[in-house]
Amino acid sequence: MATLREIRRRIASIQNIEQVTDAMRVVAAARLRRAQENINATRPYADKLNTILGHLISQMDTENQALTHPLLETREVKHVCIISVSADRGLCGSFNSNVIRTTTQRIGHYQESGADVTLICIGRRSQEHFTRRGYDITDAYVNIFRQLEFQTAVDVVHEFEHLYTEKKIDKVEVIYNNFKSAILQTVLVEQLLPLEPEIPEGDELFLDYIYEPGQVELFEMLLGKHLNMQMWKVLLDSNAAEQAARMAAMENATQKAKELIDELILQRNRARQTQITTEISEIVSGAAALEG
């Protein structure tokens, strides 16, 4: 049985933990709100880009020009590049371990089929995990989530795009936590390259543009922008999912701390009562001994 003083000390330390986890929850909630705003701010640009790309594809399609572009080229898969997007920090539940586990499975899957895999790690957690285990890492981006910038997405795309066009890799996949809602995040595996453009349904009202420079050049440029945008969306999504996961984890921790404190308070009261009872009985028996 723990002494009264020990119990008191434990209560105090758990109260400290509770304060810390609760503060982290509040911070994560604020960051989540900002991350969600960022996702929404992207939408007008992304939607418009898709519409323009769709117009262009439908126009090129009707003119029977085959859609050809280095980034659309499907090759036999011998070298794969996997982009593993984790967080920079822990204390966010199974957020990081989910991504790392899926990545490891995916690597195993490709190695079984005889392809070799190279990694691009985003976030310190995945970078540390895979470096320690000696995986082949082409590039790593750490500490980018504090101040998320579009340029980072452009840099990542630049990295794997030239590897792809130089035919050093035949496929690019990204593994990240998809932000479904504040309470639901799921790990997704998405193929970035080769691109598979959707051919949109014909828009009857749409009149063809004048193009400057030509259609093909514009198409190539827009594909590049589209890729940047997809990477940017992945980063924003992962960021929002991280904050949501951390918020949930910290809420759980705070709850657990509260329960623990309640239980310890009960124990403390019991110990105190025992102590008082012992003292009283000592006094009473002392007095009785004097009288006797």
Place this chain on the structure above:
Amino acid sequence: MLNRSFHLEIRTPEQSVYEGDVTSVSAPGVEGNFQILAGHIPFLTALEVGEIRIRESSDTPQLMATSGGVFEVLRTGVTVLVETAEWASEIDVARAESALERAQVQLTTNAPDLNRPRAAAALARAQNRIKVASNL
């Protein structure tokens, strides 16, 4: 006829920078600068690093530095999608100058791992930002 206005939107991946009715907009196309007035036919073009100039009515134009993107004219209005867009008044000239210097140093030292096109692009962006800010 002269002052007819049309709808203009300028969007970047990070935010919507401008939305409103304007009488004219000029932008740096890959095949030269151009100006759009109301009633232009549908037009799609790529933009270069340069300056976007917006005129809301007859008053002085508003300036913006951009690093390139797409410019679309439809019957309903104009949409500009650019990867960066900064109002001339908000450009941090000191930062642009340090970026310029960095790019110049990179290009002159010629390090083996240097990404030449990228450094050159950074140089062009920095020069443009300084130029647009000084045009204010």
